[in-house]
Amino acid sequence: MAGGLVALLDDVSVIARAAAASIDDVGIAASRAGAKAAGVVIDDAAVTPAYVTGFTPDRELPIIWRIARGSLKNKLVILLPIALLLSEFLPWAITPLLMLGGAFLCYEGAEKVIEKLGGAKHGETLEDPIEDPVAFEKSRVAGAIRTDLILSAEIMAITLASIGPETLLARAAILAVVGIGITLVVYGVVGLIVKMDDVGLHLTHRSSASAQKVGRGLLLAMPKVLTLLSVVGTVAMLWVGGGIILHGLYELGVPGPEHLVEVMRHAVEAASGALGGILGWMTYAALSALVGLILGAIIVFVLHKVLKVGAH
Template identity: 70%
Template sequence: MPGGLVALLDDISMIARVAAASIDDVSVAAGKAGTKAAGVVIDDAAVTPSYVTGLDPSRELPIIWKITKGSLKNKLLILLPGALALSWFLPQAIIFLLMLGGAYLSYEGAEKVMEKLGEPKHGKTLGDVIEDPAKFEQQRVNGAIRTDLILSAEIMAISLNEIATITDSFWVRAAALAAVGIAITVIVYGAVALIVKMDDVGLHLAERENGFAKKFGAFLLHLMPRLLVALSFIGTIAMLWVGGGIILHGLEELGLHAPAELAHGLQHAVEEATGALSGILGWLTYAGLSAIFGLVLGAIIVFVLHHVFKFDPHAEAH
């Protein structure tokens, strides 16, 4: 994905010629920023399909389009000006906003895990009787856009950090951030649309008389329900991993080094012990520890909100 993202950003950055003083600066900045943010992009792509899984197939693409528009608004109308303003006037506030977002992702992920373990569900689910499908659909869209806002904030923060090392120009930073935001949105929600409609492709191929097409269509029909379940699971893990990772990094930035140093220490120990597989196993170790940290933090937030303050953030959806 990083290579394709850089290539796409190179194309998009050409469109920014009118707004940028130097197209070369925009291209380099956007490409480097997009590559750095690719890990969060994968998380975003894994999280989103869960918001359309199980709904009326005829509504899947319209829902994805609604989420896509919400994502573009998040990035271009809220996060882009906000990130640029904070980077110039109050850069120290960015870490606190990111940590707030990390806490929200940890809460969302932990709530899903706890519901699987028997915690009462909050808000309408596909297992409930849906009296107002339009309202329920909007609830799912709003939930996806809220989660996208947090993931997009992390993407934009990572991107801005990389772009700031390349250029001091306000307009080049703005153009590069816009290029990253648009490209990532196209990639993520294009991939999501392809994933959720692949069963329709499978059904079409399965009805063909061509032997290979029929077999491949049957394979897709067999695969897609399992893939969507897997992506829902991965999406939950991604919320915990990204949320916990944001908090660990934020605490380290604020001077509380012990949690992040412990995670990095275990990561390095695994890397030293695993030879050729050190890179991937070390990364998995840190990601797993981040997810565990996010789960513990999220579970505390869930308990406090639901059992101490009796507050249900999803109550408006009822």
């Protein structure tokens, strides 16, 4: 009996060590995949505040929470099973589907640019009188979740491409860890950003002169920061969308556009010395955004002028 118990404990110890090793492998792979998706994560954090700007302070955190829940649903309920099924049975379909998502981002970004330049607005905006605040909030949350779906799809695709030949269960675990972790980081940061003006207001009522000064600085800075983030969010849509299209064309056997962008990037890097890395990246991002703007403007024209979708 004692020998059997010792053998059982040995078996349990072996299983526990194997499980711990598997968990470590998942953690390492998730960290590596998350790092590769960092660019899209930054875009996601920049895009989201635009959907919260303009609402009363008491609605900001509830709206962010609703968007965060939608983001988790996007990643874990919709995208994770689709990613696993596609990777198992239809790996060739991942690139075309990503390109459709990229085209949607280009469309949304270009539409915002056209509206800012004086073009016709499509749908209710914060500049218009809001007749039904509840319906408008619902519409903004739905728009944020829709945009998040595209960005989340890119995050999950990058993750899937970076984890190598893992088992189906390991791939599912890594995708889940990355999805949950990135959602917590993105919407935690967004929550901090949109509530910094409230922090500033609180500091202005403190007895400390230095705290009051910091508070006034935050109150003055946050409207400009939120406006800047709105601009960054629009540029991010174009940058990510254009980048998806360029890379997708390369994967589908049309390398010319991405090759041209890479040539220009390397030329800037070679001519910029110590700043080559930063300026080269900025060149690639700017050219990707330009591709996204051109493609998005074409889609806007076709939808609103030719097909009359959303026309007033």
